[in-house]
Amino acid sequence: MVAGLGQPPFRASQLSRHYFGRYTDRAEEMSDLPRAAREPLAQALLPRLLTAERELSCDGGTTRKTLWRTFDGALVESVLMRYPDRVTMCVSSQAGCGMACPFCATGQAGLTRNLSAAEIVAQVVAGARLLADGQIPGGPGRVSNVVFMGMGEPLANYNAVLAAVRRLTDPVPEGMGISQRSVTVSTVGLVPAIARLAAERLSVTLAVSLHAPDDELRDTLVPVNRRWKVAEVLASAWNYAAATGRRVSIEYALIRDINDHAWRADLLGSLLSGRLAHVNLIPLNPTPGSKWTASRPAAQREFVRRLEAHGVPVTVRDTRGREIDGACGQLAASARPPVPAGR
Ligand code: SAH
Numbered sequence: 192m193v194a195g196l197g198q199p200p201f202r203a204s205q206l207s208r209h210y211f212g213r214y215t216d217r218a219e220e221m222s223d224l225p226r227a228a229r230e231p232l233a234q235a236l237l238p239r240l241l242t243a244e245r246e247l248s249c250d251g252g253t254t255r256k257t258l259w260r261t262f263d264g265a266l267v268e269s270v271l272m273r274y275p276d277r278v279t280m281c282v283s284s285q286a287g288c289g290m291a292c293p294f295c296a297t298g299q300a301g302l303t304r305n306l307s308a309a310e311i312v313a314q315v316v317a318g319a320r321l322l323a324d325g326q327i328p329g330g331p332g333r334v335s336n337v338v339f340m341g342m343g344e345p346l347a348n349y350n351a352v353l354a355a356v357r358r359l360t361d362p363v364p365e366g367m368g369i370s371q372r373s374v375t376v377s378t379v380g381l382v383p384a385i386a387r388l389a390a391e392r393l394s395v396t397l398a399v400s401l402h403a404p405d406d407e408l409r410d411t412l413v414p415v416n417r418r419w420k421v422a423e424v425l426a427s428a429w430n431y432a433a434a435t436g437r438r439v440s441i442e443y444a445l446i447r448d449i450n451d452h453a454w455r456a457d458l459l460g461s462l463l464s465g466r467l468a469h470v471n472l473i474p475l476n477p478t479p480g481s482k483w484t485a486s487r488p489a490a491q492r493e494f495v496r497r498l499e500a501h502g503v504p505v506t507v508r509d510t511r512g513r514e515i516d517g518a519c520g521q522l523a524a525s526a527r528p529p530v531p532a533g534r
Contacts, residue, residue, distance in 0.1 A: 196235055198228055206236055207364035214320035240313045241267075252328045257317065261286065261310060265303045267342050269314035271334075273327055277373075279336040282314045284352050285343025290379050291414050292400075294444060296478040297342045306343070308354035314341075315359060315367065336373040340398070345376050346384035352376065353388075356395060371395050377442065379415050380424035389427075389434040397431045398440040398471070399424060403450050404459040412450065425462060432467040439466075444473040445486040445494060456494040460501025469504035476510065 193203040205223055209215050216237035218229035241259040244266065248255040253273040260266060265286035272279045288295070289302035315337055322332040337359055339345040345352040356374055358366040377398035378385065385397065401421070403409035409416040416424075428439045441463060445451045463470065472494065474485040486494070491507065498505045 192236060193232065196231060198232060202228070202232060203236075204364045206232060210237055210316065211358070211365070211367045212363040214316050214323055238262075240307075240310050241317070243317075255318075255321070255327065257314075259314070261306075267306065267310075267314075269318065269341055271318040271321065271327065273322075273329055273332065277335040278318070278322060278327075278332055279338055280315050280318045280334050281338050281340050282311055283341035283343050284311055284339050284345040284348050284355075288343050289347065290344045292379070292402075292412060293414075294412065294446060294475060294478065294481065294483055299478065302343075305348040305351055308351045308358060311351065311355035312358045312367075315369075319367065334367070334369060336375070337369060338375040338377065338398075340375070340377045344379055344381070346378045346381040346388070349384055349387065353391065356393065360393075360395075372437070375440065377440075379413050380419055380427075381415065382419040382423050382427045385424075385427040385431055389431040392435075394435055394437055396437050396440060397428065397435075398442050399428050400442040400444075401425075401459075402442070402444050402446075404455055404462055408450060408455075412446075421462075428468070429466060437467075439468045441468055441470045442473060443470055444475050445491055446475045446483050447486045447490070449483060451486040451490045451494055453493055453497060456497035457501070460498045460503050463498075463503045464501045469506065470498055471506050471508055473508045474510055 193206070194200050202224065205221070209221050213220070215221070216233060216239065218233035221229050221233065224232065241261060243257050244260045245258040246255065255271045257269050258266060259269065267283040267286050269283060270281040272281070283306060285305050286303035287300050288297045290298055292298040315334055319334045321327055322334060325331045339352065356376070359369045359374060360366055360371045362368045371394040375396040375398050376388065377400060379400050388397065400413060401409070401424070402412045404421060406416060406420050409421055431437070432439050443450070443459070459470070472491065474491065475483060477484045495505050495507065
C-alpha cells in the first residue's frame with residue numbers, strides 16, 4: 192500500500208514503528224518521514240478508528256474506562272487497570288454480544304457487529320499511549336497484560352481476534368511486543384473455536400466462563416451451553432491446557448442463591464481437581480434492573496474453602512471500577528436507551 196501511494200516500501204516499517212512502538216498515528220509526530228509524505232501516509236494507513244465518547248476514572252486514576260465510538264457509530268468499552276506490578280488492558284472484541292448471558296449487560300443488548308483487528312488493537316494502543324505519556328498515576332509505564340474480557344465473545348470473532356493477538360504480541364515493528372503469556376482470551380465455551388485456538392501454537396491464556404458446574408443451571412446462565420455442555424467445554428479446556436502447557440482460568444461469577452451453593456462448589460471442585468486450572472471467582476456486578484446480586488460474604492468464603500479442599504487454586508477477582516460501571520457493557524448500555532423489559 193505504501194508503494195501504491197508513491198512512497199518507498201520501507202516507509203511501511205517506519206509507520207509501523209510509530210504506531211506499534213510509539214503509539215502515535217499523528218503525522219506531525221513522524222519526524223523521520225519527509226514532511227510532504229507524512230499527512231497522506233498517516234491519513235491513508237493509520238485512519239483514526241475510535242473516538243473517545245466518555246472517559247471515567249477511579250482508584251486514584253489507576254482505573255480508567257473509555258467508551259469509544261467507532262467510525263460507524265457503534266459503542267465499545269475498554270478499561271485500563273494499573274496495579275503495582277502490571278498494567279492490564281481489558282478490551283472489547285465485538286460491539287455488543289450475541290451470547291445473551293442474562294446477568295451480563297452486554298449480553299442483554301445483543302450483537303451490533305464484529306470489531307476489526309485494528310479496532311481491537313487501537314484500544315490497547317490508546318492505553319499504551321496514556322501510560323507512555325505519564326498520564327496514569329505511577330509514572331510512565333507500559334501495557335503488560337491484555338484480557339479479552341470487555342464487550343463481545345472473542346471466539347465468535349475468531350479471525351479478527353487472532354490477527355489482533357498477533358499484532359499485540361509480535362515484536363515491533365510487526366506488533367506491540369506484549370508477551371503472549373500475558374494475553375488472556377475469555378470465552379463462553381465455543382468448543383470448535385477452542386480446539387482451533389489450541390492448534391495455533393500460541394501461549395495465550397484461555398479463560399472459560401463456566402458460572403455453573405451443572406448443565407441445568409448453565410443452560411440458563413450461559414445459553415450457548417444448550418449447544419456445548421459443561422463436559423464438552425471442560426474437555427476442550429483440558430485439551431487446550433495439554434496443547435499449550437498453559438493453566439486454564441475458570442471464570443465463575445458468584446450470584447447470590449443462584450450458583451453459590453456449597454454443593455455446587457463441591458461439584459466444581461470435583462470437576463477441576465487434578466487439572467491444569469484455577470478458578471477466578473467474580474462477585475456479581477449487578478446490572479441495572481437485575482434481580483440478581485453478589486453472594487453473601489459467608490457463602491463466598493465457603494465456596495472458596497470447598498474449592499481449596501479439592502486442591503483447586505482459587506482467586507477472588509477484585510472489583511475495580513465498580514463505581515464507574517466497570518463491568519461488561521454497563522457504560523455502553525447507559526449511553527443507549529434502556530433495553531425493553533422481557534428480553
Ligand atoms: N464473552 C467472553 C468475555 C466477556 S466478559 C466470556 O464470556 O468469557 C468477561 C467475564 O465477565 C465473563 O466471565 C463474563 O461472564 C463475566 N461477566 C459478565 N457480566 C458480569 C457481571 N454483571 N458480573 C460479573 N461478571 C460478569
